[in-house]
Amino acid sequence: MHDFYNAYWWLFLLRGIFALVLGVLAVGWPGATFTTLIVFLGAYLFMAGLFAIAGAIAARKSNENWGLFLISGLFGVILGILTLYNPFATGAALIYLVxxxxxxxxxxxxxxxxxxxxxxxxxxxYMVGGLLTILFGVLLVANPVAAAVTLTWxxxxxxxxxxxxxxxLSFRLRSRH
Incomplete structure (x- = not known):
């Protein structure tokens, strides 16, 4: 199993680069809308799902847990597609869920x-902390636009x-390869 991770270190590298670029874009565009975050999230879910599927297929002969990677990847791809299909519904659901x-x-x-x-x-x-946490939730519902910007950051x-x-992690795995 360790040979798999060492041999496919580049999958972790690609996921890391994609996440890093996505993070810099989200933080660097403070005026970006929450819809943009949701589109980024959908793209990340989709791409991470594809990488997990690729890793599962590559590991099917060397890793007995490859099915878990495949299921995780399929869920990521499906959630990514649903999010990209209707970012407004996903964004609103995320704000209200938080x-x-x-x-x-x-x-x-x-x-x-x-x-x-x-x-x-x-x-x-601890009571003050609980009250502040409740207030945070109420503020999210009361001002979803500010909540969207904050969640973007x-x-x-x-x-x-x-x-x-x-x-x-990818560089450490590569050095062991």
């Missing part, structure tokens, strides 16, 4: 903070770090 998660997470933090009152002192800070930073990590 907002719902934030409000639910904040509520759970409040519940935990109340229960911690019997165990520790200073639980008020977060995605860009994530893609840059992921790209650097994948490129670094």
């Amino acid at each position: 907002a719902f998660w934030a409000m639910l997470a904040g509520l759970l933090e409040l519940i935990i903070a109340i229960r911690l009152r019997k165990v520790i002192t200073g639980e008020g800070w 977060i995605f860009g930073i994530y893609a840059i770090f992921t790209g650097i990590m994948l490129i670094s």
Whole structure:
């Protein structure tokens, strides 16, 4: 199995370069619309899915887990196509999904903070954190345009770090090849 990763180090390199370029574009265009982010996300899902499918096909004789790579790749390609087909629906769904998660997470933090009152002192800070998390979710719903720009920057930073990590990994795998 290790021979597979060493032999196909370049797949990680290509994914890393693609993620890095995508991240720089997302961060470098602060005025870009959320639709652009969603198109980038759709392109990334599609391309990452293709790379995973290529890796699965290449690994089918040397890696017993090649089927997992294939399934992951197929899901990536399908999600990428759906996202590129209707970026507005995907963008709206993403904003509301993050907002719902934030409000639910904040509520759970409040519940935990109340229960911690019997165990520790200073639980008020955890309550403040829960309230801020709920407020974050409410703000996302109240101003989806600002949410879209913020999520664009977060995605860009994530893609840059992921790209650097994948490129670094590819060079380490190549040196072992």
